[in-house]
Each structure stands twice: as structure tokens, then as C-alpha cells.
Amino acid sequence: MRRVAVTGIGVVCPLGHNASEVFEAARAGRSAIRKLDILGAHRLVAPLAATVSFDAAEHFEPPRQRLLDRVSHFAVVAANRAFADAACALTPAERVRAGVFVGTGMGGSQSMDDGYQTLYGEDSNRIKPMLILQGMHNAPAAWIGIEHGLLGPNLTYSTACSSSSVAIGEAWLRVAHGMLDVAIAGGAEAPLSLGSLKAWEAMHTLARQDADDPATSCKPFSKNRSGMVLGEGAALVVLEPWERALARGAAIHGELIGYGLSTDTGHITRPGVDGQAAAIIAALTSAGIRAGEVDAINAHGTGTLANDSVETAAIKRVFGMRASRIPISATKAVHGHLLGATGALEFVLSLLALKNDVALPTMHLQTPDPECDLDYVPNAARAGAAGRTMLSNSFAFGGTNAVLALREARV
Amino acid sequence: MTTTERIRAILVKNYKLNAEHLTSDARLEALGIDSLGMAELMFSIEDEFGVTLPTEPRPIATFSDVVNLIDELIATKSSRAPLAHNIIAAAPSLAGAPVAAHLMP
Numbered sequence: 367m368r369r370v371a372v373t374g375i376g377v378v379c380p381l382g383h384n385a386s387e388v389f390e391a392a393r394a395g396r397s398a399i400r401k402l403d404i405l406g407a408h409r410l411v412a413p414l415a416a417t418v419s420f421d422a423a424e425h426f427e428p429p430r431q432r433l434l435d436r437v438s439h440f441a442v443v444a445a446n447r448a449f450a451d452a453a454c455a456l457t458p459a460e461r462v463r464a465g466v467f468v469g470t471g472m473g474g475s476q477s478m479d480d481g482y483q484t485l486y487g488e489d490s491n492r493i494k495p496m497l498i499l500q501g502m503h504n505a506p507a508a509w510i511g512i513e514h515g516l517l518g519p520n521l522t523y524s525t526a527c528s529s530s531s532v533a534i535g536e537a538w539l540r541v542a543h544g545m546l547d548v549a550i551a552g553g554a555e556a557p558l559s560l561g562s563l564k565a566w567e568a569m570h571t572l573a574r575q576d577a578d579d580p581a582t583s584c585k586p587f588s589k590n591r592s593g594m595v596l597g598e599g600a601a602l603v604v605l606e607p608w609e610r611a612l613a614r615g616a617a618i619h620g621e622l623i624g625y626g627l628s629t630d631t632g633h634i635t636r637p638g639v640d641g642q643a644a645a646i647i648a649a650l651t652s653a654g655i656r657a658g659e660v661d662a663i664n665a666h667g668t669g670t671l672a673n674d675s676v677e678t679a680a681i682k683r684v685f686g687m688r689a690s691r692i693p694i695s696a697t698k699a700v701h702g703h704l705l706g707a708t709g710a711l712e713f714v715l716s717l718l719a720l721k722n723d724v725a726l727p728t729m730h731l732q733t734p735d736p737e738c739d740l741d742y743v744p745n746a747a748r749a750g751a752a753g754r755t756m757l758s759n760s761f762a763f764g765g766t767n768a769v770l771a772l773r774e775a776r777v
Numbered sequence: 778m779t780t781t782e783r784i785r786a787i788l789v790k791n792y793k794l795n796a797e798h799l800t801s802d803a804r805l806e807a808l809g810i811d812s813l814g815m816a817e818l819m820f821s822i823e824d825e826f827g828v829t830l831p832t833e834p835r836p837i838a839t840f841s842d843v844v845n846l847i848d849e850l851i852a853t854k855s856s857r858a859p860l861a862h863n864i865i866a867a868a869p870s871l872a873g874a875p876v877a878a879h880l881m882p
Contacts, residue, residue: 429792429814492824495816 370541371611371775372619374452374550374604375714376444380416380597380701384447385619388711389718393747395729397581397700399595406560411567412575414583415558416597416702433496434509435474440600440707441506441554442513448550449514452604452616456514456548465518465546466507467537468602469529469553471706472562473503479559506554506600518546524706527666529553531709531760531768534603535625538770541605552602552710566596569635571670582730584703586667586696587674587742589735594668597702601710603717620717623755624653624771635763637673642680642759645767649757650684653771657685660692660771661753662725664716665742666761667696668703673761675737682740693725693743693751700729709760713770716758720774725751780826780851781844787821788840801841808840822847828854 377383380398381391391398398416407413422431422439434442445466456464477500484490499505504522511520519540523532530553537551557563566572573593576583585591603619611618626648630641650657666677674696682689697715704711719726728742743751758770778786785799794808810818815837819830822843828850837843 427793429809429817432791432817433813492820495820496813499813 367542368544369608370538370605370622371608372603372622372717373606373611373616374448375619376448376602378418378440378444379599379711380418385718392697392700392715392726393724395700395727399581399583399702401580410563412572414575414580414595418599435477435500436556437474437554438506438509440556442509444600444602445510445550448602448604461515462517463546464516464548466511466516466520467533467549467551468507469523469533469706470503470506470555471526471529472557474501474505475562476556476559477501479561525766526762526764527705528709528760528762528766528768529706531770534710534713535768535770537605538622538625549605550602551605553707554600555705555707556598557596557705558598573669584669584699585730586669586699586728587738588731589733591669593670594703597704599704600707601714618775620720620775621773623773624649626652626769628767630765637676637761639676639679639683641767642677642761643683645769646684649769649771659755660757662693662756664712664758665694665696666759667698678738678740690740693741695726695743696728697726713758716756716772719752720756723752724749780847783825784843799840803840804838
């Protein structure tokens with residue numbers, strides 16, 4: 367097994383467009399959730415979302431821009447930023463041993479929504495010729511591969527809300543086992559079409575709008591939590607063997623040390639304590655560390671009634687008496703739930719939390735819940751509390767639980 | 778406007794091409810319009826001229842090939858019903874637009 371370094375971070379997300387912007391917003395607890403302004407927003411019970419400020423025309427020539435759905439726009443720009451940050455130009459031989467690993471839950475759903483509007487809404491057969499290419503789930507990964515000429519595996523993972531943690535974990539496995547020398551891994555999601563929002567709403571998973579301040583509508587681990595708020599964006603990281611990173615003098619953001627997977631088979635949506643605990647234990651085992659070495663956790667923390675109490679119980683199951691002394695951050699309160707991209711964004715935030723030794727706050731936690739009685743770093747960041755080793759949890763509809771273990775950069 | 782001018786306007790607008798490069802013998806591929814670009818271009822042209830492209834593959838390589846095809850379609854438009862064609866019906870051809878299918882590698 368080779369040690370794996372994270373040497374590049376690229377983000378296009380509600381909190382900002384580079385690592386320091388995103389970290390500062392999360393540290394300060396500045397929520398990017400606001401009233402959603404799309405056509406038909408009045409048809410939503412709670413028209414809320416965490417949107418990205420993004421003009422594709424600044425990044426793409428018109429024919430290329432039209433060929434890509436918003437999810438691929440995000441993915442390509444985030445990947446470009448990650449490679450720029452990693453400052454690693456690949457030789458032709460290195461490109462053969464470089465792969466792309468992208469998670470997305472809904473792929474090009476906005477383009478599909480537009481196509482259905484044409485077909486059913488307008489009763490027209492004038493479906494645009496690029497719809498398949500815009501809508502297919504593997505388009506974001508494919509465009510990253512094309513843009514950077516990466517000739518190794520190009521894989522897309524769709525395990526709902528854990529998609530991008532799975533993508534990063536699967537990339538880590540290949541780099542750690544010597545199958546690849548460079549991987550770009552993460553996730554992208556652009557789910558803010560009316561069709562997708564209505565579908566999420568119909569499942570009764572979305573938060574009510576906070577009457578006083580819409581920005582505070584997502585309240586993970588709070589007694590008065592009412593659901594999640596959808597967000598959009600992409601987060602990609604460059605992974606490479608530790609020795610390679612050292613040899614080329616790369617700036618190392620942190621080390622990915624383990625990855626655990628488990629599956630809940632009890633129900634398609636209901637999370638299970640056993641499965642979540644099993645994924646955490648699998649991550650510890652994979653990293654070769656004891657539970658006692660985990661200093662902080664970035665929780666899945668969606669703000670739904672079901673997740674937050676079950677996740678609390680799973681953390682207690684694994685960490686026992688020590689659970690209440692582990693700072694647990696639920697950053698979705700400020701960046702929303704980016705579905706297939708959320709695990710990657712939270713992995714990035716965890717890296718930055720370790721790098722800056724700051725436990726990020728769980729915002730909008732005003733009403734304690736007896737079933738959520740751990741230390742969630744409520745409402746204010748805590749300096750000096752992230753320690754050296756963290757876990758980033760991602761749990762999903764469909765039952766695929768993925769946990770990443772990471773460590774601050776040290777030789 | 779003539780057919781040539783109207784198609785030229787589409788190319789200039791959608792592909793940011795220089796009108797001076799759009800001579801009649803200009804090759805579309807050299808202008809950066811590949812098989813996918815052709816499918817998209819033909820979609821815009823159908824809208825612009827209110828015509829429906831034939832389902833039979835037909836070689837389209839140059840700017841004048843496009844102009845000639847459209848002129849033919851316009852000429853025959855009133856004399857016969859359009860061939861059964863829409864993008865959905867053509868979907869099994871994968872390329873979407875049959876003209877593009879001919880250009881696929």
C-alpha cells in the first residue's frame with residue numbers, strides 16, 4: 367500500500383470558488399442558502415436552495431457550452447481548478463496512469479427537465495440533438511477526461527448522497543494499490559430544476575422555510591430540524607502517491623488514509639445504525655487506526671429527522687464513552703445538500719479543517735434534541751479542535767454508506 | 778436574405794465564426810463543426826427554414842453542400858409532404874439527426 371496525498375483542490379460551490387473562500391465561509395458559518403429564484407419557484411412549498419454564482423460563458427466557447435449540462439460545466443471548471451492547484455503537468459506516459467472518478471446522483475437532470483418541457487409541456491417533438499450527451503450521468507467525468515487527456519479509467523459512481531465519497535474512496539484504492547499514479551476524484555451535481563425540486567419535495571425530505579431567516583432553514587442535529595436544503599456545485603481533488611508528491615515538491619493539503627463502505631439493506635431510504643457504524647469501522651480498519659485516534663468528524667448531518675438521530679447513535683456505537691468528546695461538524699447547514707457532490711465538498715472542508723486546526727461549526731443549532739446529544743460544535747467554529755485525524759461521513763438513499771478517513775499532511 | 782446569407786448568419790451567431798471564412802467551398806470540419814456540431818447545426822437550420830431534413834444519409838462536407846440541401850428542400854417543400862422525420866423517430870440511429878449519422882466515424 368502506498369500513502370496517498372491530496373495535492374489539488376478545485377471547487378465550484380455555494381460557499382465560493384476556491385479553498386480559502388469555502389473554508390472561510392464555513393468557518394464563519396455564513397449560510398449560502400437563500401430563496402430560490404427559478405421559473406416556477408412559486409410552486410414549491412419552500413423555494414430554498416444553495417446556488418452557485420456561475421456564468422458558464424466565462425469558461426466555455428459557445429458550442430462547447432451548449433454541449434454540456436450545468437453539472438458538467440461545474441465538473442470541468444472544478445477539475446481545471448484542482449489541476450491548477452496541484453500544478454502537475456502530466457507527460458503522455460503519466461496520462462495513461464491517470465484516472466477520473468466522479469460521483470453524481472442526478473447527472474444532467476436540468477437538461478432532461480428541459481427536454482421533457484419541450485416534449486410534454488409544449489407538445490413538441492423538437493428535442494435538441496445534444497440531450498443524450500447533456501443528460502447522461504457519465505458526461506461530467508468524460509469531459510474532465512477529454513479536457514485533460516486522462517487515458518486511465520474514467521468512472522462515474524451514482525450512489526445518491528454518497529456518490530462522491532465513493533468516487534474519492536475508489537480512486538484512493540487504485541492509487542494506494544499502485545494501479546494509478548494520478549487520480550482526479552470528487553463529485554458534481556446540478557439538481558435545481560423545478561422537476562427535481564418537486565420530486566424531492568414530494569418525498570417530504572426538504573426543510574420548511576425558517577420564518578425569520580430563510581438562510582437558517584437547514585438545522586442539522588437541532589430538535590426543530592425539518593429536512594434538508596438542496597445545493598449545487600462540484601468539488602474535485604487530485605490524489606497521487608505521497609512519494610510522487612514529495613519528489614516533485616508539491617504542496618500537500620492532507621493525506622487520505624482510509625475508506626469504508628457498507629450497505630443498509632433494511633429499507634431504501636431509512637438509515638440504519640448498524641450500517642452506518644459498519645462503514646465507520648470499515649474506514650478505521652482500512653486506515654489501520656483505532657477509534658481512539660479519530661479527533662473530529664464531518665457528519666453526514668442532513669438536517670432530516672431520520673438521519674441525524676441515527677447518525678448520532680452510530681457514532682456512539684463506534685466511539686462509546688468517547689463519542690461525546692469528538693467535535694462533529696454538519697456543514698450542510700451552510701452549503702446545503704449537494705447530493706452526489708456533497709461528500710467531496712465535505713471531504714475538502716475536512717481537509718481544510720485539519721490544515722487550519724479548526725473544528726467547523728454546525729450552524730442553526732438552537733434547540734437541543736435529546737436524541738442528538740453529542741458535541742456538534744454548535745454555531746461557532748472552535749480553533750485548535752480538529753486535531754490530526756478526521757472522518758467524513760456520507761450516507762445515502764439506496765443504503766450505500768461511505769466513510770473517508772483523512773489526516774493532516776505530515777512527512 | 779438568400780439561403781447562403783441565412784445559414785451564414787446562423788454559423789456566425791452560434792459558432793462565432795468569421796463570415797469571411799464561410800466561402801462556398803469551406804469545409805465544415807475545418808471550421809470546427811464535427812459530426813455533433815452538424816447535428817446541432819441542422820436542428821437550427823430546420824427551425825430557421827421550417828424544413829424537415831430527409832432521413833436518408835447524405836454527404837455534407839462543405840458550406841455549399843448545406844446551402845444546396847436546404848435550397849432543394851425548400852423547392853420540394855410545397856410539392857410533397859415532408860418525409861416522416863423527427864428527432865425522436867430517428868433516435869435509433871444514435872446520432873439523432875440522420876445527416877450527422879452519415880458523418881459519424
